Amino acid sequence: MNEGKNFLRTIVEEDLKSGKYKEIVTRFPPEPNGFPHIGHAKSIFINFGIARDYQGHCNLRMDDTNPTKENMKYVEALKDAVKWLGYDWGDKVYFTSDYFPKLYDYAIRLIKMGKAYVDSLNEEEIREYRGSVTEPGKRSKFAKRSVEENLSLFEKMKNGEFKDGEHVLRARIDMSAANMKMRDPLMYRIKHVHHFRAGEKWCIYPMYDFAHCLSDYIEGVTHSICTLEFENNRDIYNWILDELDLKLPRPYQYEFARLNINYTVMSKRKLLELVEGGQVSGWDDPRMPTIAGYKRRGYTPESILNFCDQIGVAKTNSMVDISQLEFCIRDDLNKKVPRVMCVLDPLKVIIENYNGYEEIDASYYPHDVPKEGYRALPFSREIYIERSDFMENPPKGYFRLTPKQPVRLKHAYIISCKEVIKDTNGNIKEIKAEYYPASKSGQDNSGIKVKSAIQWVSAAHAKAVEVRLYDRLFSCQSPEGVEDINPNSLQIIKNALVEPAVISEKLDERFQFERHGYFYADPVDYTDENPVFNKIVGLKDSWAKKTKEDKTVPKPQSKKIHIEGEITPMNETQKALFDKYNLEFGLNSEVANTLARDENLSLFYEEALSVIGSPVSLANIVTNEVARELKQVNLSELKFSANQIAELVRMIDDETISSKIAKQVFEEMVKSGENPTQIVELKGLVQISDPAKILPVIDEIITKNPDNVAKFKAGNTKLLGFFVGQVLKATEGKANPKVVNSLIAKKLK
Ligand code: ATP
Ligand code: MG
Numbered sequence: 251m252n253e254g255k256n257f258l259r260t261i262v263e264e265d266l267k268s269g270k271y272k273e274i275v276t277r278f279p280p281e282p283n284g285f286p287h288i289g290h291a292k293s294i295f296i297n298f299g300i301a302r303d304y305q306g307h308c309n310l311r312m313d314d315t316n317p318t319k320e321n322m323k324y325v326e327a328l329k330d331a332v333k334w335l336g337y338d339w340g341d342k343v344y345f346t347s348d349y350f351p352k353l354y355d356y357a358i359r360l361i362k363m364g365k366a367y368v369d370s371l372n373e374e375e376i377r378e379y380r381g382s383v384t385e386p387g388k389r390s391k392f393a394k395r396s397v398e399e400n401l402s403l404f405e406k407m408k409n410g411e412f413k414d415g416e417h418v419l420r421a422r423i424d425m426s427a428a429n430m431k432m433r434d435p436l437m438y439r440i441k442h443v444h445h446f447r448a449g450e451k452w453c454i455y456p457m458y459d460f461a462h463c464l465s466d467y468i469e470g471v472t473h474s475i476c477t478l479e480f481e482n483n484r485d486i487y488n489w490i491l492d493e494l495d496l497k498l499p500r501p502y503q504y505e506f507a508r509l510n511i512n513y514t515v516m517s518k519r520k521l522l523e524l525v526e527g528g529q530v531s532g533w534d535d536p537r538m539p540t541i542a543g544y545k546r547r548g549y550t551p552e553s554i555l556n557f558c559d560q561i562g563v564a565k566t567n568s569m570v571d572i573s574q575l576e577f578c579i580r581d582d583l584n585k586k587v588p589r590v591m592c593v594l595d596p597l598k599v600i601i602e603n604y605n606g607y608e609e610i611d612a613s614y615y616p617h618d619v620p621k622e623g624y625r626a627l628p629f630s631r632e633i634y635i636e637r638s639d640f641m642e643n644p645p646k647g648y649f650r651l652t653p654k655q656p657v658r659l660k661h662a663y664i665i666s667c668k669e670v671i672k673d674t675n676g677n678i679k680e681i682k683a684e685y686y687p688a689s690k691s692g693q694d695n696s697g698i699k700v701k702s703a704i705q706w707v708s709a710a711h712a713k714a715v716e717v718r719l720y721d722r723l724f725s726c727q728s729p730e731g732v733e734d735i736n737p738n739s740l741q742i743i744k745n746a747l748v749e750p751a752v753i754s755e756k757l758d759e760r761f762q763f764e765r766h767g768y769f770y771a772d773p774v775d776y777t778d779e780n781p782v783f784n785k786i787v788g789l790k791d792s793w794a795k796k797t798k799e800d801k802t803v804p805k806p807q808s809k810k811i812h813i814e815g816e817i818t819p820m821n822e823t824q825k826a827l828f829d830k831y832n833l834e835f836g837l838n839s840e841v842a843n844t845l846a847r848d849e850n851l852s853l854f855y856e857e858a859l860s861v862i863g864s865p866v867s868l869a870n871i872v873t874n875e876v877a878r879e880l881k882q883v884n885l886s887e888l889k890f891s892a893n894q895i896a897e898l899v900r901m902i903d904d905e906t907i908s909s910k911i912a913k914q915v916f917e918e919m920v921k922s923g924e925n926p927t928q929i930v931e932l933k934g935l936v937q938i939s940d941p942a943k944i945l946p947v948i949d950e951i952i953t954k955n956p957d958n959v960a961k962f963k964a965g966n967t968k969l970l971g972f973f974v975g976q977v978l979k980a981t982e983g984k985a986n987p988k989v990v991n992s993l994i995a996k997k998l999k
Contacts (some may be wrong), residue, residue, distance in 0.1 A: 256563035271472040274306030279313045279836040282324035284518030285533040285540040286331045292509040295558035298337035310339035314347045315461050317445040331541035335551050346465050347447045353456050361400045366491050368403040369420045375508050380433050386426030387433045410453045414440050429969050431482045434458055466501040474501045479509040485881045507567045512727045521732045536784050537723040537739050542946050548770025553579040561890035573791050577733035580787050583768045588614035591705035592748045592763035596634035604631045611660040629662050632709035637703040646819045650700035658703040664689035664744040705764045715781040792872035835865040844873045850885045861896035868899050877918045889923035897924040910983050911935050939986040951976045962998050
């Protein structure tokens with residue numbers, strides 16, 4: 251959900267306006283103790299995004315104060331992730347360990363001011379003395395030490411004269427503070443360990459609360475943005491910077507809600523356990539929620555950034571549905587990547603009346619994608635189809651090849667089955683078929699009706715590839731770790747067959763394998779001898795209803811051609827509804843089918859329809875958004891009513907809001923149960939259709955992109971999409987796309 255300008259940006263803008271800071275400096279401060287995950291992507295997106303949008307700077311800082319778990323490999327992984335997401339940290343990577351000498355000096359200043367002391371209680375006593383939420387703590391007797399004694403002890407701590415745990419340095423704040431973190435927090439502890447950068451130079455290491463605020467200050471950070479867990483640490487942050495009375499300006503801390511995703515573990519420590527336990531092949535295993543994992547799986551940086559944008563920045567924690575991330579990658583690849591054919595579980599088909607060989611000019615992209623590209627697709631007498639695309643005794647509603655039902659070979663001819671050849675065990679070995687010469691795709695005048703088109707490859711020309719099918723790594727919504735691993739999260743198919751162009755032309759690294767999903771040439775294991783493809787994501791959100799279906803046979807997943815397998819016939823009521831929706835209301839058959847078959851949905855639909863006579867737009871929302879909610883809860887538990895959905899549709903119809911914004915409003919309705927009109931007003935989501943408001947934005951974008959303007963004027967009209975996209979982005983999706991389109995077209999003429 252895009253919340254437009256979030257609260258952090260509001261603060262930043264106010265601080266710039268009031269002159270509190272001349273330049274915005276943020277930082278992304280990971281601890282290099284593991285590979286960054288999708289939660290870090292959110293933090294990167296926020297910190298680097300703010301710096302970029304307000305012409306400031308974002309520092310990449312390794313928060314390396316916990317030497318036992320950190321190393322350079324993780325530093326490199328963090329750099330890779332930031333770079334891959336498209337951000338630039340400038341000349342150097344910062345390390346907290348570079349500030350150890352300065353931090354030591356600041357500690358001495360606090361000791362001299364009487365604001366810090368060396369305590370010699372042991373860990374257990376320290377805990378005991380701290381008190382509880384209901385009881386104040388009491389101060390250690392060592393707090394009475396003189397400044398001189400503290401200075402001398404602290405120096406000896408630094409010089410390695412004590413063992414681990416013998417002493418600590420603490421801030422002298424308030425042992426009865428309501429905020430427990432303020433009860434004389436620890437500043438330094440003794441640790442005789444090797445540091446991956448500082449070597450053996452130090453045996454005392456600063457605690458997060460002491461090091462972080464000062465590192466921010468040293469770097470000139472203005473806005474120190476962190477997750478909500480640190481809310482209570484803010485008091486220490488301020489106390490230290492205030493007590494030291496540093497030269498202004500100083501940084502301030504702001505907290506936002508961390509990202510949580512269901513079916514996902516979001517902690518480097520828990521992810522490390524999977525790596526060390528061998529449950530995954532490494533940090534970049536394509537099932538891992540690490541940035542390296544998504545990258546290797548085939549996710550694009552754009553899809554991840556888009557996801558981060560959609561989920562927004564909030565001040566309360568919530569759980570994001572993993573399907574939202576999957577939606578983002580699907581959405582990105584849908585219009586980008588070539589579509590080719592791959593057969594995962596081959597069944598041989600011999601076309602007995604075909605004796606020649608031909609190459610079919612087959613487009614890589616469907617009509618509605620503004621990209622062009624063709625390959626020569628070999629067609630011959632022997633082909634392979636997907637084993638599941640043939641059934642000898644099909645149930646009703648099976649639309650693919652059967653002994654009685656012909657089927658179209660995508661891009662090629664219609665075939666029908668003449669004979670089924672079986673082995674001695676009764677398993678189908680091959681199909682003898684016949685093709686119809688007049689049925690060639692695009693010039694079909696055979697008059698033969700088929701219900702679906704299936705993928706195929708020419709036996710003599712197909713290339714064998716390894717395909718890795720991934721499923722969710724965890725089988726429950728809130729996994730803890732190893733114990734919740736889904737044992738079927740990886741399925742390897744050694745001898746899948748792809749059409750030859752995939753290998754020989756290498757048009758792209760990502761492909762849509764028709765009806766199977768999106769795939770990516772594995773950047774690590776792919777070789778010419780053994781091409782390996784990772785499944786990035788299926789063509790539609792199939793996991794919501796994935797229950798007892800057979801997992802060994804990959805399921806067809808096309809949306810457009812209606813090829814789902816076992817479909818039960820409709821009863822009389824459903825048929826009548828279907829006809830009404832399809833014939834009378836003009837809904838397409840897929841939508842009509844969905845509505846007619848689901849009693850809850852059709853009830854809801856009819857009720858809303860009685861409020862607003864807008865069957866098509868309404869059906870759209872009901873079969874997509876409402877249906878998704880109804881998978882999770884019962885009709886009676888929905889937070890929104892049919893009336894409110896009708897109201898939402900009215901706003902789309904009269905162009906008060908765009909259909910993109912409508913989705914956002916819907917999400918809000920799901921959560922809060924509030925009225926759509928109210929949501930739109932409160933959040934200022936009204937669509938902007940007034941040219942006078944849109945034109946200045948267009949002008950700005952035109953000025954900012956002289957190169958693209960020149961290209962457009964030279965004939966690259968595809969760039970229209972780019973300009974429209976930029977305007978929509980700049981207006982946070984609020985500009986009316988139709989108006990934007992025509993205004994830009996006029997402007998750039
Ligand atoms: P982990 O528990 O996975 O190690 P962490 O918070 O300890 O996470 P750091 O390396 O210290 O990880 O975090 C670097 C930055 O990333 C911090 O500012 C932290 O707040 C942020 N961050 C970490 N996890 C998330 C998350 N799930 N959502 C948003 N930001 C996060
Ligand atoms: Mg951590």
